[in-house]
Amino acid sequence: MYGATIPDWLIRDLRSDHAGETGAIWIYQGILLVSSNRSVRDFAERHLISERRHLREIEALLPLAHRSRLLPIWRVAGFITGALPALAGARSVFHTVEAVEEFVDSHYAAQIQKLGPNGDSRQSLNVIRAILIDCRGDEIDHFNEARKLAISRPGPVGRLWCALVALGSQLAVACARRI
Numbered sequence: 001m002y003g004a005t006i007p008d009w010l011i012r013d014l015r016s017d018h019a020g021e022t023g024a025i026w027i028y029q030g031i032l033l034v035s036s037n038r039s040v041r042d043f044a045e046r047h048l049i050s051e052r053r054h055l056r057e058i059e060a061l062l063p064l065a066h067r068s069r070l071l072p073i074w075r076v077a078g079f080i081t082g083a084l085p086a087l088a089g090a091r092s093v094f095h096t097v098e099a100v101e102e103f104v105d106s107h108y109a110a111q112i113q114k115l116g117p118n119g120d121s122r123q124s125l126n127v128i129r130a131i132l133i134d135c136r137g138d139e140i141d142h143f144n145e146a147r148k149l150a151i152s153r154p155g156p157v158g159r160l161w162c163a164l165v166a167l168g169s170q171l172a173v174a175c176a177r178r179i
Contacts, residue, residue, distance in 0.1 A: 001099070006125075015176055021135075027056075032045065040093050043093075044093075057131050099162035101139050101142045112136065
């Protein structure tokens, strides 16, 4: 896909997707390093597989020269975003994943909408659209599973943490689009 002509705005979006999928992998790695809870570990291991697939798909679209130069920061931020709630327990992990995936769902939905309906004369855009739709579907599944496993809504501290996670996700996308 590297040889395809991709508009600059889409390169920026794909750079943010690449950074986000990198961060997601490290969220799950942080969870796995800290948590000994079997259901949390099973959840993280399954989701890590799909996040790695997403990263490979985005990497196939985005040349190395166009990837975020802040990847080390996204790795550390992802790790912390996974490890901290894992220290607090299963519900905190599931609430965190809910917050992340809620943001990612809207992020991918906006990109898909910008690409317009399928059938563009540029086949490369149709391929990108299909990949983003597939990634978004997985992220929605992750959100739904996390919400179900969390059992209850977060308390005041959890709501504050989730708001911080959502804000951090917004800031990360804004930075990754540029750097």
